[in-house]
Amino acid sequence: MKQAFWRAIDSHPPSSVAVITDGDSLSYAELLAHVVSWQEKLGKLSFRPVVALSMDNRLGAIACYLACLRLAYPVVLFNPSLGAQGKQHLLHRLDPNIWVEAEQIILRHDKVINTPAALAVVLTTSGSTGGGKYVALSYGNLDSNATAICEYLPIVSSDIALCTMPLSYSYGLSVLHTHLQMGAAIRLTDKTVMDKGFWSLLTDEAISSLSGVPSFYEMLLRLRFTRHALPALRYFTQAGGKLAENYVNALAEYADKTHKGFYVMYGQTEATARMAYLPCEKVAVKPKSIGQAIPGGKLSLMDPDGGEITTAHMEGELIYEGDNVMLGYCEDKTDFAALSASQRLATGDLAYRDEDGDFYICGRLKRIIKLFGERLNLDALEELFAQKGVNVKACGEDNLLVLACEPSNKAVAGVWLDEWVSCPPRGKVVIEVDAWPLLPNGKTDYSALLAQGKR
Template identity: 45%
Template sequence: STVTESSIHINKRVSITNQGDINPDLAVLLSTSGTTGSSKLVRLSYNNLQVNAESIAEYLGITEDECPITSLPMSYSYGLSVLNSHLLKGATIVLTNGSFILRNFWSTFNKYQCTSFAGVPYSYQLLKKINFEKIDLPTLKTLTQAGGNLSENYQKYFMEISEKKGIKFFVMYGQTEATARISYVPHENLKNKLGSIGIPIPNGELKLYSDGNLITESDREGELVYFGENVMLGYAVDRSSLKNGDELDGVLYTGDLGKMDNDGYFYITGRAKRFIKVFGLRLNLDEVERMIENYLHLPTACIGNDDKLQILIQTEREDVSIEVRKLIKKMYKLHDSVIKVNIVQRIPVTSSGKRDYKRMFELL
């Protein structure tokens, strides 16, 4: 029989133990980490999962003919969204525990004629290292990237490969608190919008606020606030939280700072809490990271406090340290004594591939 979109829904449980202790709308608990690395549990409803899957399927153009391969944990909101959006459309999904840096993964990809690959920034850094452009993948139609900022150099690299091979490359933005997805860059516009997180997903709305006031003009910084049915019910801090209903009413203050251009495309400029103040100079650590990455074309991470700026560079080149110091002093007029450059073999990342700032503080 034919499976139609209208016949596929994320069903509520039939029965639960101690039903009064758990809200009947609660579908899943997912962990997330803020800038401090402290874990929280996000309460997502059946409707959250349903509407976000529908939006993703719409803008990616997913049909029953698609065949993604699992490349992210299903316990991670991005990985779960790949699963749900394709199941919604009756697509086939290839399940594997294999690592995409190994040849067997891509042999499986070709064996089952997979059509898409999803990855976080670290995934794409590794793909470039293994010469992804030389891997023969005749059925690959779509690449998607989310889970953090992918530097413009990497975006351009994969965009150019995609153009040559007729692949659609989508750069996306989201948070677990929004079930998964908040915005995306239409693949055909990426060339002119490198560095952007794009436009809101279908049935979602993204706005900028500063001190509680809506920002309507372009190129003015404010906090990104998302509006949509995919916004979580709220956080779970203990078992008693599981009986709570919808505490956010579809409004999510992302904690990300951003700007909007004249075309309505959004750009993240940093995290509201990712700032330090050195010698009276307020530094946006995310901005410093991007600046160094775009200059050196090397994976970079920045942490610090009001006494010292700590910079981690993933490279084997010891001379990079001098180059970075000169760059920081030129850009921000900081004294040598507050700049520490750390050459590392690998920048710590979480299980979902995001930079693990908490681990960096522990190591340094």
């Protein structure tokens, strides 16, 4: 019988490598010992505590996280870069019983917080700010999504996956989950693509898989990733936002030439991690597609009146159904008691399907602004520039469009913007940036660009 990944660590060969850091390598037996030690540290309390954990990419945090799952203690994962104000937001709103940071355990209070038995993990939707809603996930959500991902990704027990994304981010967390499920190894590192040691790590340590968001692959390609043979690398995955078509084509061509797999995936924290994937053999043919639903899931499209769209190439809101859909959102601890299982998620993404049933994201419902009465799809505008070979980021609010580009592209970007977007001059601003501001999960920080454009 299959065990959930937090229990599966007991059943993998004890000597198999589980976690590799910049200075050490731990077997599954050693990882289990660390987890058991954390279970003892957290203690057997007379009530079910809520634990807040600074989820950095280190062994201690991973062991504490797994201990919480095994003890059935709900755990709130937050990014280690969370500032003082963000921590105060979290403390005030969720009031966790236990606070764990830098491997130090603080028992804050012993008041009982009413939580459903299914509640396993709470993730923030706001990165390093501590604001926004929290996403509540169940043990079933975690288990079903890890199982589904393992069905379509070729993960084997001998794999070593390089983990560069924050483990407080659902995509990075899913990499950990799936490799623990299959008895494979995770290579943790603080090195970035800009570090010389990153490339030495790739070539010298037999890394078998990479995972990253668009900004990660954009940087890899600028640094001539495709010139490296990397014989140990079997496959790589991309999610966390739409990667420009020219980058997808470059990676697909590299994968084909070097006999590697390249998987384009789609997901949201609200669905634990993944909802759809595009098989390797389709990436070069359909570089703009997210493919079809993961095993056990279902995708459909809904029109503005709530009816289902079945016609090809007709846009609607993308709806996902599956066992990995969250229990719900939380604003504060009083929302925990009302959480309940739901298998349906309105994604907030606009999409269409082709004649083969493959889906394409064409924008966000919330990425639409009105410029003096005219609707403008910001994602569609970025795509227009991408088709011209110019990488831009578009953001804004009603009656203000901010277009960010690299300094060398500012002149031509301004010309095309005037051609494509007609509005009074005060309604559009072109700014130049040397590098995109990024959130802790590697996604573009549109709020920072908007603030820069409004100065």
